[in-house]
Amino acid sequence: MQISAAIIMLLVFLKTTVSPLSSPVPTQKAEAAARCRWRLLLNVGREEGTWMPEDWGASGSRLAIPLLVDFEATRSNLDDEMLVGRNSLLVSPASDATFINESGEQRLQVNPGGWSVEPPKEGKSPAVLRFWLDFGEGGVKRDTTLPAGKVFFTAAGWMDEEIEVGNKARNKLVELLENDILVNLKAAQADYDSSNPIAKIAKLSNLVGLSTARDNAVGRIRSIDASLPKRGDVMKPGKFPFIDSRFRIAGGGLCVKRPGKMMGSEYHILGTWSCTPVEVEDEEQ
Numbered sequence: 001m002q003i004s005a006a007i008i009m010l011l012v013f014l015k016t017t018v019s020p021l022s023s024p025v026p027t028q029k030a031e032a033a034a035r036c037r038w039r040l041l042l043n044v045g046r047e048e049g050t051w052m053p054e055d056w057g058a059s060g061s062r063l064a065i066p067l068l069v070d071f072e073a074t075r076s077n078l079d080d081e082m083l084v085g086r087n088s089l090l091v092s093p094a095s096d097a098t099f100i101n102e103s104g105e106q107r108l109q110v111n112p113g114g115w116s117v118e119p120p121k122e123g124k125s126p127a128v129l130r131f132w133l134d135f136g137e138g139g140v141k142r143d144t145t146l147p148a149g150k151v152f153f154t155a156a157g158w159m160d161e162e163i164e165v166g167n168k169a170r171n172k173l174v175e176l177l178e179n180d181i182l183v184n185l186k187a188a189q190a191d192y193d194s195s196n197p198i199a200k201i202a203k204l205s206n207l208v209g210l211s212t213a214r215d216n217a218v219g220r221i222r223s224i225d226a227s228l229p230k231r232g233d234v235m236k237p238g239k240f241p242f243i244d245s246r247f248r249i250a251g252g253g254l255c256v257k258r259p260g261k262m263m264g265s266e267y268h269i270l271g272t273w274s275c276t277p278v279e280v281e282d283e284e285q
């Protein structure tokens with residue numbers, strides 16, 4: 001478990017982050033999207049593979065913490081965080097964070113952080129939204145705590161066009177595989193099996209070629225699947241500054257940064273989170 005968590009974190013580091021600020025200068029239309037409001041729901045508690053202390057959240061109790069945030073089109077001017085990348089944009093809380101424990105409803109004050117989006121790699125991996133918020137105070141519910149300080153959020157995201165293009169490419173490959181490659185492979189296999197040993201030699205390369213084509217098609221379908229939302233992911237699309245199209249954000253991971261045992265930093269899994277867009281413009285009109 002620990003090894004798989006370490007590998008995931010390493011992959012997160014190896015990705016380079018591109019700041020959305022490298023996009024063209026905002027036009028008047030983009031000005032309207034200078035801030036985009038989303039409702040976050042943090043689900044803090046023990047997850048398999050976490051490096052949090054063994055007694056942390058051991059009872060399975062969880063903190064459900066809703067809050068509103070605005071993803072803004074201005075630089076955060078906060079210290080860079082390696083996980084989010086350089087020149088992060090500002091993400092500001094638009095409400096307190098709340099949660100309920102045995103003493104009733106609790107309010108937590110939250111400070112702004114930085115956000116960025118890493119673009120998708122077509123047919124390979126989706127875009128990744130990363131940001132942090134700084135919790136001025138922590139929260140307690142039995143043996144599960146939200147520590148005070150920075151909490152990091154990561155999640156995959158998709159634009160509708162991307163999902164459409166991916167599904168089209170996938171359908172084409174499935175059709176090629178089922179109606180062409182597999183049919184020919186079956187015929188070639190039968191032909192090979194019924195041939196005499198001398199004729200088999202001549203027919204082998206055709207058989208090998210077709211099974212290679214089958215493996216390639218299956219591999220490409222798998223990598224498209226890895227780049228698309230999982231079946232059953234239901235996500236309401238919403239806007240982000242600088243991103244022209246509406247964006248669907250999958251449920252993602254929460255973590256905290258801790259000093260590494262040897263050097264550098266480690267990220268410890270703190271739970272999961274999800275989000276839905278809030279139409280601010282509607283409210284203000």
Ligand SMILES: *[C@@H]1O[C@H](CO)[C@@H](O)[C@H](O)[C@H]1NC(C)=O
Pocket residue numbers: 101102103104106138139140141142
């Ligand atoms: C409820 O949360 C508050 C704020 O984190 C904390 O001070 C209090 O001790 C908690 N109550 C219980 C019963 O855990």
